[in-house]
Amino acid sequence: xxxxxxxxxxxxxxxxxxxxxxxxxxxxxxxxxxxxxxxxxxxxxxxxxxxxxxxxxxxxxxxxxxxxxxxxxxxxxxxxxxxxxxxxxxxxxxxxxxxxxxxxxxxxxxxxxxxxxxxxxxxxxxxxxxxxxxxxxxxxxxxxxxxxxxxxxxxxxxxxxxxxxxxxxxxxxxxxxxxxxxxxxxxxxxxxxxxxxxxxxxxxxxxxxxxxxxxxxxxxxxxxxxxxxxxxxxxxxxxxxxxxxxxxxxxxxxxxxxxxxxxxxxxxxxxxxxxxxxxxxxxxxxxxxxxxxxxxxxxxx
Amino acid sequence: xxxxxxxxxxxxxxxxxxxxxxxxxxxxxxxxxxxxxxxxxxxxxxxxxxxxxxxxxxxxxxxxxxxxxxxxxxxxxxxxxxxxxxxxxxxxxxxxxxxxxxxxxxxxxxxxxxxxxxxxxxxxxxxxxxxxxxxxxxxxxxxxxxxxxxxxxxxxxxxxxxxxxxxxxxxxxxxxxxxxxxxxxxxxxxxxxxxxxxxxxxxxxxxxxxxxxxxxxxxxxxxxxxxxxxxxxxxxxxxxxxxxx
Numbered sequence: 001x002x003x004x005x006x007x008x009x010x011x012x013x014x015x016x017x018x019x020x021x022x023x024x025x026x027x028x029x030x031x032x033x034x035x036x037x038x039x040x041x042x043x044x045x046x047x048x049x050x051x052x053x054x055x056x057x058x059x060x061x062x063x064x065x066x067x068x069x070x071x072x073x074x075x076x077x078x079x080x081x082x083x084x085x086x087x088x089x090x091x092x093x094x095x096x097x098x099x100x101x102x103x104x105x106x107x108x109x110x111x112x113x114x115x116x117x118x119x120x121x122x123x124x125x126x127x128x129x130x131x132x133x134x135x136x137x138x139x140x141x142x143x144x145x146x147x148x149x150x151x152x153x154x155x156x157x158x159x160x161x162x163x164x165x166x167x168x169x170x171x172x173x174x175x176x177x178x179x180x181x182x183x184x185x186x187x188x189x190x191x192x193x194x195x196x197x198x199x200x201x202x203x204x205x206x207x208x209x210x211x212x213x214x215x216x217x218x219x220x221x222x223x224x225x226x227x228x229x230x231x232x233x234x235x236x237x238x239x240x241x242x243x244x245x246x247x248x249x250x251x252x253x254x255x256x257x258x259x260x261x262x263x264x265x266x267x268x269x270x271x272x273x274x275x276x277x278x279x280x281x282x283x284x285x286x287x288x289x290x291x292x293x294x295x296x297x298x299x300x301x
Numbered sequence: 302x303x304x305x306x307x308x309x310x311x312x313x314x315x316x317x318x319x320x321x322x323x324x325x326x327x328x329x330x331x332x333x334x335x336x337x338x339x340x341x342x343x344x345x346x347x348x349x350x351x352x353x354x355x356x357x358x359x360x361x362x363x364x365x366x367x368x369x370x371x372x373x374x375x376x377x378x379x380x381x382x383x384x385x386x387x388x389x390x391x392x393x394x395x396x397x398x399x400x401x402x403x404x405x406x407x408x409x410x411x412x413x414x415x416x417x418x419x420x421x422x423x424x425x426x427x428x429x430x431x432x433x434x435x436x437x438x439x440x441x442x443x444x445x446x447x448x449x450x451x452x453x454x455x456x457x458x459x460x461x462x463x464x465x466x467x468x469x470x471x472x473x474x475x476x477x478x479x480x481x482x483x484x485x486x487x488x489x490x491x492x493x494x495x496x497x498x499x500x501x502x503x504x505x506x507x508x509x510x511x512x513x514x515x516x517x518x519x520x521x522x523x524x525x526x527x528x529x530x531x532x533x534x535x536x537x538x539x540x541x542x543x544x545x546x
Contacts, residue, residue, distance in 0.1 A: 172415070
């Protein structure tokens, strides 16, 4: 039982990370009907920026762990958001009125470019956040020992997701994003500045992705330049499982995927971990081709 | 204010092209304050394209779209983006209604007021007075409404923007005759309350009964214009657009 709970919390933390990345895919898709293939690389960039701040600049030594992590979170989210904004300006905005396929090719190109830029900057070898970066605290709850970092990861993922939901449902800009995701042309006729909405989703999505990158670094301890590939693919899968374009769906899909993967690895076979992910994807798509929570709850006439 | 004493919208030599295909070959059109002007014509005549150009959803190839504001300024709509056009009070009810299906009726109405800094519950009440059906279904997902109710919602949503000029694109499309009647009655009411209206219709007879004046488009050009009563009895209009009766 204890081992199961141990795996469960681990799966939830992993799922929280997937969910954060999946939100970026799903928001951009919702508004632009475009898969931002470079999103995984923005996530990896977040991991490396975190490395830069926490390890290379040794912020923790200077500021103490709480302040350092807080500052790193803000800086990483801000910088990756900036990178996402630039990516939109350079790779996607010029193609807004051209063929969908052109934008897809541009997305793939941006992905390759960013991955190589990361490799050339930080090298092709693994980089370690280091096991002793943070005090190795264990929280004991009724015999169950949970590392503090796992709680931090899960908690911050949940807070950010809750915040995003409130932003989308309670604010004017959130309303504009929802409207543009349902029907761009109709949103324009309501006075929504769709160009501004696109700018916003290309800031929000990468910010969340960057945070996820930092979490992977802190949680798993080591990163590599092609980190974005597998995580990106998994999170994209999570977005599809949840129903791409649906924000709640991305959260549910991410959590589900994290759990399946962790429990599958623990109780069936570690080696087949990634295979489970895609087995689940295939099975869900056979039963519900539009995902668990499809983008449009109600079809238009 | 009497109907038609000052200009509100003027199109001068408006040309719109989709790629190499020119859809409008230079349209001249005028709408005066308080008027209900109808644009008639067959499928593909360029009626919707005209409205899309006014709303800033397609960029004209050449020509001008001049909007005269209440305080006497002239705005060249061809240079503005769609949300700026909406900001001036030029509000379109698009063809096919395009309500936000996964949102409730009331959310749709609130979204209609998106361009306004301030709006009040009174605005909602006015819409519900005009269309009581919408109040009954205020918490229902709008995608589950019938076609007629969706049309009411689309018009109500536009009213929430406090329109000065209301552009209606085929509001009768696909509706049962009874519903068409009540929609048209509502449009007349809106017009009489002081909103200038451009009504694009294929249902020419019904539109002409409602309108002060009308323009008839054919393959991207204005072929006929005049006051609605005259057009209703015009031989050519009867033959091409009204059928013989």
